[in-house]
Amino acid sequence: MEKGDLKLIKKYQKELTLIEGVAALLDWDQQTYMPKSGILFRAEQSAFLSEIAHDKIVSEELFNSLKRLKRKKIFGDDKLMLDRFYKRVERARKIPRSLVSEIARATSLGHDAWQRARDKNNFEVFRPYLERIVELKRKEAKLISLPGSLYNSLLDDFEEGMTAEKLKPIFEKLKIELIEIIRKIENSKEYGKRKNIFLGNKFSKEFQERMVRDVAKRMGLDEEKSRIDFSEHPFTTKIGINDVRITFNIRESPLFSFESAVHESGHALYELGLPEKHAYDVLGGTPSLGIHESQSRFWENMIGKSKDFWSFYFKKFKEEANLNNFEEFFREVNSVSKGMIRIESDEVHYCLHVILRFELELALMEGKIKVRDLPKLWNERMKEYFGKTPKTDVEGVLQDVHWSGGYFGYFPTYALGTIYASQIFASLKKKYPKIEEDIRKGNFRKIKLWLNENVHSFGSKMLAEEVIKKACGEGLNVEIYINYLNDKYSKIYGF
Ligand code: CO
Numbered sequence: 347m348e349k350g351d352l353k354l355i356k357k358y359q360k361e362l363t364l365i366e367g368v369a370a371l372l373d374w375d376q377q378t379y380m381p382k383s384g385i386l387f388r389a390e391q392s393a394f395l396s397e398i399a400h401d402k403i404v405s406e407e408l409f410n411s412l413k414r415l416k417r418k419k420i421f422g423d424d425k426l427m428l429d430r431f432y433k434r435v436e437r438a439r440k441i442p443r444s445l446v447s448e449i450a451r452a453t454s455l456g457h458d459a460w461q462r463a464r465d466k467n468n469f470e471v472f473r474p475y476l477e478r479i480v481e482l483k484r485k486e487a488k489l490i491s492l493p494g495s496l497y498n499s500l501l502d503d504f505e506e507g508m509t510a511e512k513l514k515p516i517f518e519k520l521k522i523e524l525i526e527i528i529r530k531i532e533n534s535k536e537y538g539k540r541k542n543i544f545l546g547n548k549f550s551k552e553f554q555e556r557m558v559r560d561v562a563k564r565m566g567l568d569e570e571k572s573r574i575d576f577s578e579h580p581f582t583t584k585i586g587i588n589d590v591r592i593t594f595n596i597r598e599s600p601l602f603s604f605e606s607a608v609h610e611s612g613h614a615l616y617e618l619g620l621p622e623k624h625a626y627d628v629l630g631g632t633p634s635l636g637i638h639e640s641q642s643r644f645w646e647n648m649i650g651k652s653k654d655f656w657s658f659y660f661k662k663f664k665e666e667a668n669l670n671n672f673e674e675f676f677r678e679v680n681s682v683s684k685g686m687i688r689i690e691s692d693e694v695h696y697c698l699h700v701i702l703r704f705e706l707e708l709a710l711m712e713g714k715i716k717v718r719d720l721p722k723l724w725n726e727r728m729k730e731y732f733g734k735t736p737k738t739d740v741e742g743v744l745q746d747v748h749w750s751g752g753y754f755g756y757f758p759t760y761a762l763g764t765i766y767a768s769q770i771f772a773s774l775k776k777k778y779p780k781i782e783e784d785i786r787k788g789n790f791r792k793i794k795l796w797l798n799e800n801v802h803s804f805g806s807k808m809l810a811e812e813v814i815k816k817a818c819g820e821g822l823n824v825e826i827y828i829n830y831l832n833d834k835y836s837k838i839y840g841f
Contacts, residue, residue, distance in 0.1 A: 351411040352424065358408050359431060360626040362399055367586040369395045374591050377577045393450065400446060403438045423629060426807050430628045437503075440489045449486065452478050453752045460750035469721045469739040472750070477717045479752050480710055487711060497711040500755035505634045505762060507809045510708055513758055516824050517701045520761070523828045524698050525731060527835060531682050531694065534839040543678050547667035549600035557662065558594050558607040565611045565645065566794035567592075571618055580606040582613035582642075587625045590614045600663075601679065605646060612645035613638060615794060619802025634810040635756065639763025640770060641801065647693050647764070648771040648830075649793065651679055654785040680838050686728070686736045687745055694831060695732070700761040702727050703746070707754050766810070768827040769818040770801065 369392060376388050402408070412432050420428055456475040463472035483500060490499035495510040502508070531537055559574060570588075577593035584590045592610040596603050616638060624630030632638045649655055653676055660672050669675055682692045688699035706723060709715040715723060724743040725735045736742035748756050774796055775781060784792055800817040811821045835841075 351415045351418075352420075354411045355408065355415065355428070355431060356627060358402060358405075359427075359628060362402060363626050363630075365395055365399045365402075367584070369399075370583045371585050374583050374585065377579075377581070378575045378593060389454075396450070400438070400443065403435055404443075409435060409439065423624075423807070427624075427627050427629050430806060434628065437490060440491075441486055445482065445486060445489070449479075449482050449752055452482055453750065456750040456752070457747070460744065460747065464740050464744050467738050467740050467744075469743055472744065473717055476720075476749060479749065480717055480754075483752050483754050484711060484713070495708070495712060497708050497755060500711065501758065502755075504753075504756050504759050505636050505810060507811060508634070508636075508758070508762070513704065516765075516822070517704060517758075517761065520697055520765075520824050520828070521701050521731070524694060524831075527694055527828075527831055528682070530841040531835055531839045534841045536677070536839045537682070540677065540681055540683075541674065543669065543671075543674050544600055544667075547600075547669065549663075549666055551596055553666045554596055554600060554603040555594075557604050557659075560662070561604065561608055561650075561659075562592070562611045562614075564788050565608070565615060565790050567611050567614055568618065572614055574607075580610050582610045582617065584617040587622060588618070590617045600667075605650060608650040609642040609646040612642035615645075615797065616641040616802055619798045621803055621805045624805050629805045629807055631806050633804075633806040633808060633813060634762075635759035636762035636766060637801070637810045637813055639759055640766035641763075641797065643764050644767035644770050644797075648767055649785065649790070651693065652782075652785065654782040657786050658788040677838060680835075682835070682839075684732050684734050686732075686734070686741045694835060697761045697764060698731050700757050702731060703748075703757040704761075707749070707757065711754055762810075762822070765822060765824050765827045766814055768830040769814060769820075769823060770797075771830065772826050773800075773818045 372388060372392055372395070376385070380388060412428070412435060415428055416432065452475070456472075456479050459472050459475040463469060484496065487496045487499040490502075492498045492502055492509075497510045501510065501513075562572075562574060563569065571590065573591045575591065575593050577595060580592070580594050582590065582592045592607070592614050594603050594607045594610070616632070620630050620632070622630075656676050656679060657672070660669075660675055663669060663675070680692070682694050685691055685695065688696070688703075691699055702724070705727070706715070706720065710717070710720075721739060721743045728742065729735045748754075774793060777796060778784075778792055781792065784790070801813060804813055804816070808816070815821050
């Protein structure tokens with residue numbers, strides 16, 4: 347019997363993995379090559395696939411089989427796999443099909459309203475839709491009902507094991523320290539000396555694409571196992587074993603395509619480094635979005651914005667345009683300024699953007715504030731943390747897509763990933779004290795292999811906290827990130 351049940355739950359996981367890959371391929375196609383008019387049929391295809399997946403995960407046959415296995419003695423990876431899959435199934439079963447489709451409808455309308463509100467630069471257009479989404483997500487959270495804050499039930503889906511209670515003091519400390527670092531930077535002599543060094547320089551599309559491909563390859567992204575294409579917003583997706591896709595986009599700053607390619611390649615290397623042995627079961631995925639993001643932000647910031655890295659790449663950028671001052675260029679890469687937009691933010695302001703969103707969405711989910719108060723609260727907090735208020739809703743409360751999709755609990759993973767990244771960087775340097783010599787030569791082989799072994803290879807056999815403990819000798823430690831920023835920016839800005 348036992349053998350039969352184990353076989354059955356593996357079959358279910360394999361089928362779910364296959365559906366996921368097909369859905370990812372449809373989504374990738376939609377964002378890259380699909381003709382515009384294909385959208386309605388594509389939306390139906392995607393909805394159909396998620397219905398099949400939902401029916402599978404809540405099937406009685408599967409649940410009975412899982413319950414029988416729970417009573418048996420099972421060891422090793424099978425036990426880990428069983429526990430994780432059981433948790434996922436149990437969670438899905440707590441939400442009735444009617445609520446799943448209500449949320450799907452509300453977020454699809456919400457996304458549309460969010461775009462219209464952005465076009466009109468008016469939060470009021472989006473407000474009633476967001477109110478509905480918040481109401482449904484609170485209903486969902488109540489059904490899942492994890493201990494502590496209502497927010498925990500949503501956060502757990504993105505960062506398993508993390509809670510609002512654990513996050514609050516960490517973010518509070520980080521917030522105070524970031525405001526202090528920004529104050530020191532703004533009082534420094536170097537601040538304000540910034541020149542627009544790209545003015546009058548043209549970096550052709552061909553050059554930018556060549557650099558995107560060059561850096562992805564140097565980082566170790568295998569061309570036989572990946573594709574790089576063009577899309578509106580850069581993203582990474584996994585289609586299946588040995589098949590990941592990243593995309594890039596060209597914006598005003600010539601660094602945008604390059605830096606986002608470094609970021610997405612970090613995600614892609616992680617996907618390719620996950621244990622192939624578990625490609626068809628839940629252990630083959632990531633334990634949390636924070637861990638996934640740690641991989642992209644590690645490459646983007648700790649490596650891709652370092653002096654050693656640019657002492658290699660500056661040569662290539664210099665050839666393309668009229669640039670000769672390395673120090674000026676390096677300062678531009680790491681320039682700090684009070685931007686209102688999260689995705690365009692520098693390293694120092696970035697987590698402040700995230701903390702502001704966390705505080706607001708936590709209060710929303712706990713019923714302490716109302717949707718209609720969001721624009722006012724957003725602007726008040728921007729004033730408090732940044733000393734500046736966004737001029738419009740598009741620059742403020744309407745800038746991110748997440749809430750329109752019902753993704754409450756997602757934002758903290760950006761900050762967690764950033765903190766994890768700094769811890770990983772510190773451990774890597776401990777292991778290879780002379781790693782900068784490699785980086786200066788554009789050789790990232792050791793780094794990739796170290797990440798493969800110490801982060802990627804575990805898949806989700808452990809939770810995020812344990813992966814970090816194993817790789818870095820301790821769990822989440824925000825001090826390491828604060829030290830990293832102080833150390834780096836005091837050198838650049840001379841404070
Ligand atoms: Co990312």
